Amino acid sequence: xxxxxxxxxxxxxxxxxxxxxxxxxxxxxxxxxxxxxxxxxxxxxxxxxxxxxxxxxxxxxxxxxxxxxxxxxxxxxxxxxxxxxxxxxxxxxxxxxxxxxxxxxxxxxxxxxxxxxxxxxxxxxxxxxxxxxxxxxxxxxxxxxxxxxxxxxxxxxxxxxxxxxxxxxxxxxxxxxxxxxxxxxxxxxxxxxxxxxxxxxxxxxxxxxxxxxxxxxxxxxxxxxxxxxxxxxxxxxxxxxxxxxxxxxxxxxxxxxxxxxxxxxxxxxxxxxxxxxxxxxxxxxxxxxxxxxxxxxxxxxxxxxxxxxxxxxxxxxxxxxxxxxxxxxxxxxxxxxxxxxxxxxxxxxxxxxxxxxxxxxxxxxxxxxxxxxxxxxxxxxxxxxxxxxxxxxxxxxxxxxxxxxxxxxxxxxxxxxxxxxxxxxxxxxxxxxxxxxxxx
Amino acid sequence: xxxxxxxxxxxxxxxxxxxxxxxxxxxxxxxxxxxxxxxxxxxxxxxxxxxxxxxxxxxxxxxxxxxxxxxxxxxxxxxxxxxxxxxxxxxxxxxxxxxxxxxxxxxxxxxxxxxxxxxxxxxxxxxxxxxxxxxxxxxxxxxxxxxxxxxxxxxxxxxxxxxxxxxxxxxxxxxxxxxxxxxxxxxxxxxxxxxxxxxxxxxxxxxxxxxxxxxxxxxxxxxxxxxxxxxxxxxxxxxxxxxxxxxxxxxxxxxxxxxxxxxxxxxxxxxxxxxxxxxxxxxxxxxxxxxxxxxxxxxxxxxxxxxxxxxxxxxxxxxxxxxxxxxxxxxxxxxxxxxxxxxxxxxxxxxxxxxxxxxxxxxxxxxxxxxxxxxxxxxxxxxxxxxxxxxxxxxxxxxxxxxxxxxxxxxxxxxxxxxxxxxxxxxxxxxxxxxxxxxxxxxxxxxxxxxxxxxxxxxxxxxxxxxxxxxxxxx
Numbered sequence: 001x002x003x004x005x006x007x008x009x010x011x012x013x014x015x016x017x018x019x020x021x022x023x024x025x026x027x028x029x030x031x032x033x034x035x036x037x038x039x040x041x042x043x044x045x046x047x048x049x050x051x052x053x054x055x056x057x058x059x060x061x062x063x064x065x066x067x068x069x070x071x072x073x074x075x076x077x078x079x080x081x082x083x084x085x086x087x088x089x090x091x092x093x094x095x096x097x098x099x100x101x102x103x104x105x106x107x108x109x110x111x112x113x114x115x116x117x118x119x120x121x122x123x124x125x126x127x128x129x130x131x132x133x134x135x136x137x138x139x140x141x142x143x144x145x146x147x148x149x150x151x152x153x154x155x156x157x158x159x160x161x162x163x164x165x166x167x168x169x170x171x172x173x174x175x176x177x178x179x180x181x182x183x184x185x186x187x188x189x190x191x192x193x194x195x196x197x198x199x200x201x202x203x204x205x206x207x208x209x210x211x212x213x214x215x216x217x218x219x220x221x222x223x224x225x226x227x228x229x230x231x232x233x234x235x236x237x238x239x240x241x242x243x244x245x246x247x248x249x250x251x252x253x254x255x256x257x258x259x260x261x262x263x264x265x266x267x268x269x270x271x272x273x274x275x276x277x278x279x280x281x282x283x284x285x286x287x288x289x290x291x292x293x294x295x296x297x298x299x300x301x302x303x304x305x306x307x308x309x310x311x312x313x314x315x316x317x318x319x320x321x322x323x324x325x326x327x328x329x330x331x332x333x334x335x336x337x338x339x340x341x342x343x344x345x346x347x348x349x350x351x352x353x354x355x356x357x358x359x360x361x362x363x364x365x366x367x368x369x370x371x372x373x374x375x376x377x378x379x380x381x382x383x384x385x386x387x388x389x390x391x392x393x394x395x396x397x398x399x400x401x402x403x404x405x406x407x408x409x410x411x412x413x414x415x416x417x418x419x420x421x422x423x424x425x426x427x428x429x430x431x432x433x434x435x436x437x438x439x440x
Numbered sequence: 441x442x443x444x445x446x447x448x449x450x451x452x453x454x455x456x457x458x459x460x461x462x463x464x465x466x467x468x469x470x471x472x473x474x475x476x477x478x479x480x481x482x483x484x485x486x487x488x489x490x491x492x493x494x495x496x497x498x499x500x501x502x503x504x505x506x507x508x509x510x511x512x513x514x515x516x517x518x519x520x521x522x523x524x525x526x527x528x529x530x531x532x533x534x535x536x537x538x539x540x541x542x543x544x545x546x547x548x549x550x551x552x553x554x555x556x557x558x559x560x561x562x563x564x565x566x567x568x569x570x571x572x573x574x575x576x577x578x579x580x581x582x583x584x585x586x587x588x589x590x591x592x593x594x595x596x597x598x599x600x601x602x603x604x605x606x607x608x609x610x611x612x613x614x615x616x617x618x619x620x621x622x623x624x625x626x627x628x629x630x631x632x633x634x635x636x637x638x639x640x641x642x643x644x645x646x647x648x649x650x651x652x653x654x655x656x657x658x659x660x661x662x663x664x665x666x667x668x669x670x671x672x673x674x675x676x677x678x679x680x681x682x683x684x685x686x687x688x689x690x691x692x693x694x695x696x697x698x699x700x701x702x703x704x705x706x707x708x709x710x711x712x713x714x715x716x717x718x719x720x721x722x723x724x725x726x727x728x729x730x731x732x733x734x735x736x737x738x739x740x741x742x743x744x745x746x747x748x749x750x751x752x753x754x755x756x757x758x759x760x761x762x763x764x765x766x767x768x769x770x771x772x773x774x775x776x777x778x779x780x781x782x783x784x785x786x787x788x789x790x791x792x793x794x795x796x797x798x799x800x801x802x803x804x805x806x807x808x809x810x811x812x813x814x815x816x817x818x819x820x821x822x823x824x825x826x827x828x829x830x831x832x833x834x835x836x837x838x839x840x841x842x843x844x845x846x847x848x849x850x851x852x853x854x855x856x857x858x859x860x861x862x863x864x865x866x867x868x869x870x871x872x873x874x875x876x877x878x879x880x881x882x883x884x885x886x887x888x889x890x891x892x893x894x895x896x897x898x899x900x901x902x903x904x905x906x907x908x909x910x911x912x913x914x915x
Binding site for chain 2: 034036038039041042043044045046047048049050051052062063064065066067068069070077080081084085087088089090091092093120139141142143171172173175178179183247248249250324357358359360361362363364365366368369370371372374391393395418419437438439440
């Protein structure tokens, strides 16, 4: 595979020979497998082989990029790209890419994912675990993904690296009735400890508890968020932590560096750790990907940067470069001091929400938004689940909710699925005074 | 454009047909894409790429297998066919998948560009966006953040299947997506607008993006300065075309997708309030008899335009809700077979590496016969919600919410001062049953519809006339 590193480097040399100032090329050889299932049966199985080289180059502060998929014409595409740069316009805010050489760790990608045997068995195990909770009338659907990528990066400014990234994910939604469902996910960078039964059991348990839901009532509630829905919420903050989204006013964190933006029990960090489905050794500039504390005990410490945004904010790159804008890799909310049981015991009358979807903002800078809980949603009285509800909506403010987190569990789960774009490590959290609305 | 080697595709299908398959197809896409990003008047980045590849989908023993690649070699074609075949056989389904019957089609269709996109040089494209930005800034309003993006997508496709269909197509699409933030006395309001067109660079002449954004800028400034919250209560609601469009898409289009109805999307985008044996089915009333919602892929130069879908089925209008009654679902060949009908040409895929699934194209409410003045003059107390900001709907497509971006109070038939963030949160049946007046105009907006796993964001139009709802709860 060093052949691919050489080919990637040759494109960088080609661009430099044409006169480019800075060039990054990243070749990805991806092999991905998916099984989709619904109504307790496999609908379709898919395999994708994807060969791709991303090239970004600058010339006199003009930034252009391309994706090359046809290697036979790769040099021709680089020539086209350089011509595009010459007729493009300068970006006065462009601050360059990372220089120097870096020592990277060793990839811990799991090669067994590449040659997954009996993938259908993972799906069957998840369905059977759900069926153990819902012996009659179970209807389950979901996806299994297995992903393995070889990545080769060469930068004209020095960084050169090779990485392998692996992940396996199972997502299952189980119905016990048409309006009673639960959802579970299982995600890992390796087959070790990957247990699809865990996701199936959770989905089945929630579906069983969610039976015979009644319409929820509008009002303000103390709400326990399951790790699954916490993952969706953290994903919103992950996006807003990117310096680019701050610059374009798509973030509640604008102009708040050094300020208290969350409850003091909240420490939020970005970590491309080995366990994560977003595991990686370096970012798209070749800077080692490492842990970054975004919020430290309630105080906003930094945005997520590439070299260019870091220059604008007079900061250092945090190793979060995507090819064009910085982005979070894997957001972790630090564990709290509560067990799950203690967290529930803290709620005299409130709600337990397990999942959500369709989060939309009125105004990203202000943070007013709504999102629609789905799957198990429950009334809690004196720490006990007392009934299943439906047809409710969280209609609140992202900053207000961050400030109202009053308890965090020790237990955390790695979350990534169709609705949660950013991988997270999510605990149960208790947020007080959450505004709930419903249709009238 | 990049490679699209029909011979390789034919080779792949021939290889598939050497096996004992119930059905096989091969679909190739070759795509030229450009993305121009302007931030606050300066070019952030210009991204240009070409992509091409193909997939093979095989039905064997009632199971489906799919494999794709972007390497155009016979060896890769062999590998893709073998993989798809192996996956299909391994599915082990108890209930066998079948495809509905259809005539094979041979066609070669394309959307014309009056001004060819590739003939417009990059400087002119950047210059056009810069000009729009300058016009917005010339209004004397503080607009601290302006993102203007232009997307170009020129797609050539070739589809063949084991039943003899051979379809070649070329569709150029141009789109513009804008986010602006207006600041006034420390307060910020935001608007997002999308424009989309199947055709050439003439799209920008038709859209008047600069005028539209200048209007948005002035509206947001006025909302900050003059907008007052609404006193909650029951009243009339007049919905502008943009609001009607999103409502048709969310609470008619999505719940009428047969794959959702049958549960195939259950763990992602969800199911539908319509399901076999449930309280809502074909023939059930869902709205007032004024409500007829159509989806027509053949609206000329529309963002969701196509003549044949990605299973080779000829496109035609689908009458979803007809005179207030649930009338026709969206189908691909798999869902059609399951419900005993023919496909109505609703299978779409965003690229060669995605399976074709049941999708909308251009969904709109059919116009009525009233003028806007007639619609308003009969409103004693209400709100005119011309456009929306936050919106969402539950995964059964029954509990929806729309929050007004540009909205005004109506008193005694007259449009009054702006209202800040008026909100309607109600059921699908409640919404469409409350409609008692529809204007005679019809306007479309471009949108990107999200569905599928992996996600397939597809271009669509949403649209309609202006409508009036009676006695609905607003807050």
